[in-house]
Each structure stands twice: as structure tokens, then as C-alpha cells.
Amino acid sequence: MASWKQRLTELGIELPEVAAPVxxxxxxxxxxxxxxxxxxxxxxxxKLAAAGKVGAEIDPEEAKRHxxxxxxxxxxxxxxxVGLDSIVRVVKVVGFVASAEGFSGQPAVVNGASELLGEIFGDAGPHARSAVGVAELPVGAPVEVEMIVEVG
Structure with a gap:
């Protein structure tokens, strides 16, 4: 079984502290x-890295990084x-994008999450996904992501 923590180290990625619920x-x-x-x-x-709507205050490429x-x-x-190394596969990702009127590039924004999961988890990374445009997100965030993973 692969060590996902080792893979993060190889990619030069460090997991942050768990964000406190708001x-x-x-x-x-x-x-x-x-x-x-x-x-x-x-x-x-x-701290929130950025606030605003994608397609207005937030550029889509910046939103992809977020x-x-x-x-x-x-x-x-x-x-x-449960420990990162207990992950068997990524099952589903849902991305919400606070979208300016007329912005329809939500899938490209949520690719920021999906592409990173592919880099980390390889064959265990492809997942079902939804990318949804919304009027507002909590605390003014431009993007929000939730996920489901299978663990062993």
C-alpha cells in the first residue's frame, strides 16, 4: 500500500492544521x-486567503489555486x-464557486482540487465531481470544497 504522507513529502506539500469550524x-x-x-x-x-466572487474580484486562475x-x-x-495513509481512494469532490453574474467557469476552478488529488493519489485519485456556481459562500470565500474518501 502506498504511503500518501510520503507522496506529499515527495511533492513538497505540507498539510495545514485542521481549520477550526466556523x-x-x-x-x-x-x-x-x-x-x-x-x-x-x-x-x-x-485566515481566509481571499474574499470575493470569481469573475469579478477574484481571477479564475487565482480561484483555482484557492x-x-x-x-x-x-x-x-x-x-x-483517520490518518491520511488509511485512504484507499478518493470517491467524490464537490466544489462551490462564488460566481459573479455571467461567470460559467466553475469546472476549471474546481480542477485546482481535482488535479492536486490526481498528483497525490495517482490511480486512487480520479473521482466523481460536481462544480457548482453559487451567489455567496461562508465568510465571503471565493471557493469551498468538500470530499468523500474511502478508507481501509
Missing amino acids: AAYVPAVRSGSQVFTSGQVPFVEG ARTCVLNALAAVDAL
């Missing part, structure tokens, strides 16, 4: 062989609950 929920929950994460926004060291940060926060939640 409301009444927990970062991740295990049910059977799956772990479901709560939606993660691009918090870096406890989606990457979101998925690292989700992986940190999984790691804290």
Missing part, C-alpha cells in the same frame, strides 16, 4: 468505510480523523 459542525465524519469532510474554504494559518488550498484543508481533516 459554526456547529465537525471537520470530518467517518461512516463505515467512508469519510465525509465538511466544506473547506481557503483558510491559510487560520480550490487547491481547500482540498489540502479537507485532507488535513481526514488525516486528523
